[in-house]
Amino acid sequence: MDRDTILLLHPFIAAIVVFPLIGIVVNHALQTRQRRLQVATGAKSAIPPSAGSEHVRLGRWLTGSVVGIVLIAFAVDVFGYIVDKQVWATSPFKVISIVLFFVAAIASLSFLYQAKTRLWRGVFAILTSVALIVIGSQDGVYRNDAQWYISHYYYGITASILMIFSLAIVKEIYQDRTHRWRNIHIVLNSIALLLFVGQAFTGVKSLLEIPLVWQKPYVEQLYKQQCDKMPCTVQSAPALKMPK
Ligand code: HEM
Numbered sequence: 001m002d003r004d005t006i007l008l009l010h011p012f013i014a015a016i017v018v019f020p021l022i023g024i025v026v027n028h029a030l031q032t033r034q035r036r037l038q039v040a041t042g043a044k045s046a047i048p049p050s051a052g053s054e055h056v057r058l059g060r061w062l063t064g065s066v067v068g069i070v071l072i073a074f075a076v077d078v079f080g081y082i083v084d085k086q087v088w089a090t091s092p093f094k095v096i097s098i099v100l101f102f103v104a105a106i107a108s109l110s111f112l113y114q115a116k117t118r119l120w121r122g123v124f125a126i127l128t129s130v131a132l133i134v135i136g137s138q139d140g141v142y143r144n145d146a147q148w149y150i151s152h153y154y155y156g157i158t159a160s161i162l163m164i165f166s167l168a169i170v171k172e173i174y175q176d177r178t179h180r181w182r183n184i185h186i187v188l189n190s191i192a193l194l195l196f197v198g199q200a201f202t203g204v205k206s207l208l209e210i211p212l213v214w215q216k217p218y219v220e221q222l223y224k225q226q227c228d229k230m231p232c233t234v235q236s237a238p239a240l241k242m243p244k
């Protein structure tokens with residue numbers, strides 16, 4: 001697979017798996033709430049009782065798929081940088097520790113799926129989130145710190161942590177008669193939903209801005225010479241080795 005195709009892996013899975021899942025999960029969320037409020041007033045509800053369990057069943061898939069696409073994007077960014085800058089030659093331990101953080105993120109999330117007690121759910125939720133943050137702070141990841149409030153990275157990492165948190169508190173939502181955890185879940189995941197909408201916007205914007213491999217040396221010149229602000233001339237770049 002060439003670099004340009006690898007870049008498309010993350011948006012492709014977002015479009016074909018993550019966003020459809022978000023649609024179904026949110027639909028079930030609204031049904032769950034509507035049914036609960038109808039039943040609480042003593043009225044009969046036309047919504048089946050399975051709406052809640054379907055929301056959770058697909059919600060579990062949603063958490064996994066969001067963390068999955070974030071890890072794919074990080075892998076593209078971080079390993080792309082490692083190859084380009086030949087980091088392996090200068091600091092092999094750094095490369096090994098980055099690989100171990102990827103393993104740690106996947107292992108912690110799979111343990112979180114199986115954890116029963118509150119303590120272990122807390123521990124694995126924190127470990128998964130920390131592993132994502134550590135990988136996300138590596139060289140090669142485009143964080144857009146200057147515009148963090150519209151950054152695909154910051155929205156993405158926050159949404160992933162909110163999904164991990166939802167997975168960790170499923171038991172609390174069901175057991176809490178005062179609905180405190182349920183309300184916390186609703187508030188946090190309404191924010192997550194807005195972040196996902198933001199991801200769709202900032203994600204397609206990223207795609208628009210990232211040049212194809214053969215265009216890169218020319219487009220870099222446009223940025224260096226600030227061609228958006230002043231007239232400039234793009235020099236011919238050394239011919240790239242194109243895959244046969
Ligand atoms: C964008 C994503 C999500 C949104 C907007 C969302 C929103 C909601 C809403 C509105 C409810 C109904 C609350 C009520 O009864 O008033 C709910 C219930 C619930 N959600 Fe989510 N949620 C999302 C993702 C998740 C995920 C990823 C999980 C866990 C893996 C999860 C676990 C639960 C649980 C356990 C309930 C209680 C279900 C029941 O009463 O049977 N949610 N959610």
Ligand code: HEM
Pocket residue numbers: 007010011014015018066069070072073074076077141142143152153155156157159160196199200202203204206207210
């Ligand atoms: C659930 C939704 C999504 C999440 C949580 C998410 C998360 C992320 C994260 C954390 C990164 C790494 C930071 C960066 O390089 O900017 C990233 C990269 C990227 N995302 Fe997304 N993203 C989502 C949806 C999308 C969509 C819908 C598109 C485009 C249609 C997209 C396109 C990209 C591109 C082009 C990159 C940079 C290249 C790469 O690292 O693969 N993303 N995404």
